[in-house]
Amino acid sequence: MEQTVEQKLKALYELQTIHTQIDRIRQVRGELPMEVTDLEDEVAGLETRIQKIKNELDDLEDSIVTRKNNIKDAHAAIKKYEGQLNEVKNNREYDAISKEIEIQGLDIQVSEKKIKEYDFEITSKTDVYEKALADLEERKKDLAAKKAELDNITSETQKEEDELSDRATEAEKTIDERLLTAYKRLRNNAKNGLAVVTIQRDSCSGCFNQIPPQRQMDIRQHKKVIVCEHCGRILVDEALAHDIVEEG
DSSP, X not given: OOOOHHHHHHHHHHHHHHHHHHHHHHHHHTTHHHHHHHHHHHHHHHHHHHHHHHHHHHHHHHHHHHHHHHXXXXXXXXXXXXXXXXXXOSHHHHHHHHHHHHHHHHHHXXXXXXXXXXXXXXXXHHHHHHHHHHHHHHHHHHHHHHHHHHHHHHHHHHXXXXXXXXXXXXXXXXXXXXXXXXXXXXXXXXXXOOSEEEEETTEETTTOOBOOHHHHHHHHHTSSOOBOTTTOOEEEOHHHHXXXXXXX
16 A cells, blocks of 8 residues: 555654664764774784784894804814815915815804894894884773773663664665665765754754745645755654654
């Protein structure tokens, strides 16, 4: 059976009333859900950064071990070459072995220089690593506090919100698809989530612009769905809104 315009307006205003109650519940949570998400992202970012620094520190430690082994091998080679110097038969052999000893000595110097550089880098990165760990600990505490606060508020209001959401779903079934689409579009575009508003003091209660007397009369007759010329919201008269509140 086709709904009358009045029935359509009542259904829309009833849906708006339910959604407004849901909005109020969510406003109590304020920015908390967003703050929790931001802190979760920050914690994840810090954990990734800490792991990266740790991997870099491990690589530096491995590089030091490699360089120390190179120094050990170079000293062993020098000892071997020095032993061979006593057995050389001519100047050419002496020069060749002396050159090898010199090369090994240079390798030792390079490795020692690199070890100093790695030690300095480890000291610097360790400071960064420890600060990041401290930051992570702080952010985790902040996150735990915000989550507890959000959980506390949510536990108090979740049942009511779930019931209202179920009512909204049922209410949507009574509204034809074209009107419901228009309602949802208006609601999404409105900062306060109001798509259906009443006339108050001869004005639209959504944007507070005045409504001409003739247009107010048309709205009260419930012959067609009328929108505010300024903000596009669907307008209903206070008597119809009052009926919905009484029925609710």
